[in-house]
Amino acid sequence: MTVSKKYINRDLSWIEFNRRVLEEAEDPTTPLLERLQFLSIVSSNLDEFMSVRVAGLKDQLKAGFLKADFTGYTPHGLLKRVLKRTNQMVRKQYKDYRELMRSLAREGTVIAAWEDLSPEQMEVMTDYFQKIVYPVLTPMAVDSSRPFPLLHSKELYLAVVLKADPTDEKLKGQTFSAIVQVPSILLRTAGVPGRRNSRRATFLLLEDLIKQHIGQLFSGYTIEGAHAFRVTRNSDLALNEEGAEDLLQEIEKELRRRRRGFPVRLEVETGMHPDALDLLKDELEVTEDDIFEIEGPLDLTFLSKFASSLPNSEHLRYPPIDPVYPVEFEEEDQMMAVIRERDVLVYHPYESFEAVNDFIYEAAVDPDVMAIKMTLYRVNVNSALVKALAQAAESGKQVTVVVELKARFDEERNIAWARQLERAGCHVVYGLVGLKTHAKITLVVRREEGSLRRYVHVGTGNYNENTAKVYTDAGLFTCHPDIGTDASALFNEMTGYSTPHNWRAFAVAPVGLKPKLFDLIDREIGFAKAGKPARIVAKLNSLSNQSMIDKLYEASQAGVSIQLIIRGVCCLRPGVLGLSENVRVVSIVDRFLEHSRIMAFSGGGEEEVYISSADWMTRNLSRRVELLCPVYDPSIRQMLLNLLQMNLLDNVKARELASGGGYSRVAGGEEPLRSQFGASDIPLWKTVAIAAEEQG
Structure with a gap:
């Protein structure tokens, strides 16, 4: 294989991860309000991706960096593909949003348009606007004496196009522009009193309420258009730590600079007035590729708070899980007395x-x-x-x-x-x-x-x-x-200034963690060549470091069985003949975010288990202080091995990575097994504890 075809690009792999989150919003077996939560998570994830990863690609282009990365993509080629795929995802997300809103309406809850309200409801909402919303609005005119305002990243605004009174001798019907921020201190969804004899819960989006009354901010002008938009800026910090006398003050200064980071994305409502769109494009210096035209409410992160706050909707959510207090610590008044014993x-x-x-x-x-x-x-x-x-x-x-x-x-x-x-x-x-x-x-x-x-x-x-x-x-x-x-x-x-320690138990990045992992993998390679059991199981958030991937390829070629449970980014291609046919990769996206990092090595028959703070990414292995800690207690070791095995057996929420870079749901098994809950919806910790007890 060519070098580039050996690996999956990190950013394209991340888009596939966010697509798996979107699939949870589409899954009819997921409770309705939880599906709205997943839609919100997709938006939140995409916000961070655009403000960091896409911003980084644009930084490279500005700097004239043209070299391809180890997956074969140049910044220009990757940016083009990333924007195309994210645009496709957003269109799918809003199609799902409209479908979920119809489902929610069947359950008696509606986010209504202004024209759908009764006259009595309109009167009440107008009163709410006058008393609560209007006092916190600030119209910002854009003209020769008032420059274009600084727009905060990921805040919601209205672009307003105004026309002066044609009878005004001075203005003679000229067109003007203004910006109004939708106040984030108010709830995005305002509750509307119900119609008579109706049990339906009705809500109105704050921006729709403001649009309906926007004329009060611009008396004497005709409103030609008022449309929502949102800017995402470069939010990555660029610190000069060595030159900073006080790191805290340097970061505070950089946070202020972040507010002025260059725009990387402009989201606009479908049908925005062309004058407003032209103004935004010119002032923000964005291209057509940077503009996402949205058919629906901008910034669906509001759905998280909305779905959480709906009353009498427990049947539309996951059943509550009350975390149990660890039984080991219930037996003694002092925790440290327990820890001394085990x-x-x-x-x-x-x-x-x-x-x-x-x-x-x-x-x-x-x-x-x-x-x-x-x-x-x-x-x-x-x-x-x-x-x-x-x-x-x-x-x-x-x-x-x-x-x-x-x-x-x-x-x-x-x-x-x-x-x-x-x-x-x-x-x-x-x-x-x-x-x-x-x-x-x-x-x-x-x-x-x-x-x-x-x-x-x-x-x-x-x-x-x-x-x-x-x-x-x-x-x-x-x-x-x-x-x-x-x-x-x-x-x-x-x-302090302590020199690197001769570690007894830990492996610590940025110096010792990667060599320790390589030593463990090399040992498994030796076991495989000697005909002994050789197996690696690793549960991580991400795998993107090239040398780590190459080491796993080497182990696969030596006959080591490698099973990876990687929730997010994975740049390794599994199942490639002669390269990675002994590697299996699964991703679990479910109710809880899979975040634990757990690794197991067969040890030639004497299994070793580790927990860690580090994913197998370049930043974790070489630019962070990270920790790998062995698990010495045999019963805890077995519990973690059981947990890994349950993840690998998941056939409800697991997706398996194919060599081409796509994911498909794991199928098979006589009984469905959902690893976050075990069999018959028994919480995982109970199932694991039972399995550990049965195995002694």
Whole structure:
């Protein structure tokens, strides 16, 4: 094969992933309001893709970069294909939106047009406009004395075309333009009082209400047209960390620059007035290829909040799942007493994130705890963890927090947490120059019987209790001495000038993680050549690093069985004769976002299992502080192996990657098996626990 045909392009693979999310919105077995949620996720995903990946391609073109990447695409050729495929996806998404709105209407809920309202309803909504909406609107005229305003990325606006009174001697019927922002502080959908004797729930989009009354903002003019539009700007940060005296201040400056990033996409309503469209094209300097004409409401991310807020609609949602508190910690009052006796695995969202909060809180109030060290990448609003860390620092404990300020789109929130922790007396470190700190680890140092014991939590996901309810992630509690020693060394490297450590348990990026993975794969290659069991199973979010893919190809050619569970991007082509015929790749898109990184290597018959914060992408392996941690406890190891096996056996929500780059649903099996719930809708954690118990 030519080099380019050996690999699937990363951006095209991402589009295929978002297409799988869209398929969940189209799946009639998915509850109706959850289908709306998936439509919202498609839009949110596409927003980030356009503002980062597409913006990056345009940056390359501006810089005159013409070289093809390892998949054979030049920036120009890739951009052309990406825009074509995303346009096709958006058209399909809005076709699905219209179908779902018809289904929702049959259930008694309607997002209505103004003309569909009764006179009484119009009167009530006009009153709502006058009292609530009108006071927060700001018309922005565009003329020689008032330049084109700065339009914020991903905010909704109306482009208004006005015509002056023809009897006005001065203006003589001239045409003018103005911009009105649809206020994001108000709900996008306004509830409309029902008609008499009707149980139908009616809503009106905020932009439709404003359009209907837009004349009040421009008295003396005739409204020729008012159409919604939305701009997506380049949102990638370009930091000069080495030249920055204060990283926090540098990021704050860069966030302000982000608001002025160059436009990469212009979304407009179908039928926009040509004068308004020409104005936007000229002022934003976008081409026809950058314009997405939308037949429906712009920015379907509003559907998430809308679907979540509808009352009396439980039958249109997934049945609720209440995370259980880990049974290991219910047997003792003190979590650390349990961890001294055995390692504990917590698997979210089936098991509660409260166990992590309680671990930090217990450490914060324990008089024998001397120090708490923690990495924070993405933290939720009103985080209990942050409050516990602040409490620990105020009580005199040594609290060190490595805050990643460069977590994309969470920069402002992380700056706020960093300042709050500093005020409480925590030592706040912003990581290493040029590297994002993506490892998820907590170290608690406790004085016990004249010596010190280290308690460690290592996770595959962020310390965020909100995402822990919708992401599948594993967290390991342990006081294994090798893991404790490595945890101390890792924090010393992140906060000081410590030289690279001779790791006992961990493998740490950017220096040691990739070589460790290569060593493990090479060992499997050796086992295969010696006729011993040789198998690799890896559960990841993404696989796009070329050298890692090449190493897996090498293992496949040596006879190693490789089974990959990769939710998102996968640049490896499986099933290619002579290259990857021993590789199988599946992707699971379901109710919860598959986020855990778990790897298993046969070890020639003595299986080894690891959890990690890292995907097998170039940025994770070479530009971030990432962590690979072994699982020593045999029962936990078996539980994770069972979990991987259930993912591989999924025949309900799994799709298998073909060598051509397309995905198709996995079929077969006498009984349907949905890995996120197991058989007969038993939650996965229960099924895994039962299987682990049966296997001893």
